[in-house]
Amino acid sequence: MPDASTDTQQLVDDLRISLDAHEGDDPVAAYTRVGERIQLLVKEKREKPGADITSRMLQHPAGLTDEEIVQDLISVIAAAQQPTANWICNTLRLMLTDERFALNVSGGRLSVGEALNEVLWLDTPTQNFIGRWAVRDTQLGGRQIRAGDCLVLGLAAANTDPQIWPESHVGPENSAHLSFSHGEHRCPYPAPLLADVIARTAVETLLERLPDLVLAVEPHELTWRPSIWMRGLASLPVQFTPVAH
Template sequence: MTDPQHARQHGPVRLYGPRFQQDPAALYAEIRNTYGPVAPVLLDGDVPAWFVCGYREVHQVTSDSQLFARDTRRWNMWEQVPADWPLLPYVAHNPSVMFTEGAEHQRRAGAIGDALGAFDQFELAQHSERVADTLIDAFAGRGEADLMAQYALRIPLNVIAQMFGMPESETPELVRDIAESLDTGPGAADAYLRVQKTMSKLLAAKRAMPGPDIPSYLLEHDANLTDDEIVQDLLVVTAAAQQPTANWIGNTIRLMLTDERFALTLAGGRESVGQALNEVLWHDTPTQNFIGRFATRDTQLAGMRIRTGDMLVLGLAAANADPKVRLESPDSVGNHAHMSFGHGEHGCPYPAPEVAEVMARTTVEVLLDRLPDLALAVPPDALEWHPSVWMRGLASLPVRFTPTYAPAGLG
């Protein structure tokens, strides 16, 4: 158990800046060694929070939604947060399923899970394969590509657009707007409004002519969702699917091109793709940290005094690297008990992780089948990661391969 006096002596750690960007895993280990499984940290602008980096403690916080709630309006620091705070998009309350609690959350999340579960996974794999082939066709003849910009980042939204029953002619515009809305640039707010408008228009079309798609299923669900609720939750689904799945794909390709255990099997069977996908979730999980949970009353966590309204940042990557997990389960890379999809009531609703895995597995397999001599175009240590506290993904993934001009015939 952590000694609070020890924590006060050392003071909070900045969970941002160059030190974090250079080697987040080393910082997580240092925080754990200095403070234990729960540590005082400072977010951008030196806004205080608690960093939960122990596996058991993350499990405890995510399992107790009564004590550690999701509604960000509970936060006790709102008066000290500037209007231009860069993390505001992560904590600003909106009427989506992300910030609901209790029975309301179960109603909304249950409908989303049912809608995703109703979508046939064989058909999803076919959609993913067509998207992958179309993207590969665009650069296969060049012998080189950036697999982040030209492949991984383009896959999830194109697949999701098909699951939403979007007309193919409207998909490119939606993909551009969603990508811009998820960025932190000056056009993000306007792009978000355009996406909302597009989703509202899509919902009206599905109400008039339902189809075998997620919006139609949500309209018919017995949760009796309003149109506004469906639009908000469709936006959550797209955001949750895009960057995490894209980074999962990119991180997996990187692992398979840099680790001899996987490189040796590229020309063989495809069991190694599944192993690589799972190993990435343990060691380079796309969602590193998550804001968050908010204490509903004064309590203690790992010896630290948590006050009502305090923010807890879930250190998912740090929890996966907790030495206690390694000691208790040394073969943890071979199991699925990681925290990469969260846990508890507000974890990714079933079957969202399975949907993401179908997308990731299928598109990595298609890439390796189409370009069997794929290799990095730069030394592995020259690859750069995005400087994000929240996501773990490559800025680019340059590769080379033997040019091929034969179309896949499946796009």
């Protein structure tokens, strides 16, 4: 039986596969494995509840079925892990490949938090999101939308809309990007703050402990994952001096 760390890594890998369309992978099978792991978690927490989100959902007066809880937990985990991991990786990639960006961060002209904010504008980890269904006929951007139509939210496209891009709207204090969506169905509070804490801590700790971190390949050799949802690298090969213990 795999240990907790191995099982967690397998869960992460299956989440990634379920969001990608890489040749040789089976997204449906990966999603099924994710569901089976979460079903086991729900079963364990029903038998032995604790101070965790699964137990709280099981005890909630809404009385959700196990299947409803499984689907909700998959959404929560996928929405939290993949975008945050890609946010960290995309920030590191920019630091290792963009001299302006790297110098601004290392020179203190751009804090890590401000650097993370710029990445959300220019290289947001969630490119597109499905979906929203129109509840009535309407028009949006000159397009006719009928009740029941499924809408794909192009978050990356919205952030770089040429109608607003010439205004140089990306700045350290400007957080008006749509990377967390917007309105009543946006990423719920305090999830964006938690993601920011995780990403900022990861990048700051890495820069502190591995100050000589450099890219191990040429920038053009980096490969983006073939996903229409996520914006993330297949891998980020780096070199650094090992930390002495």
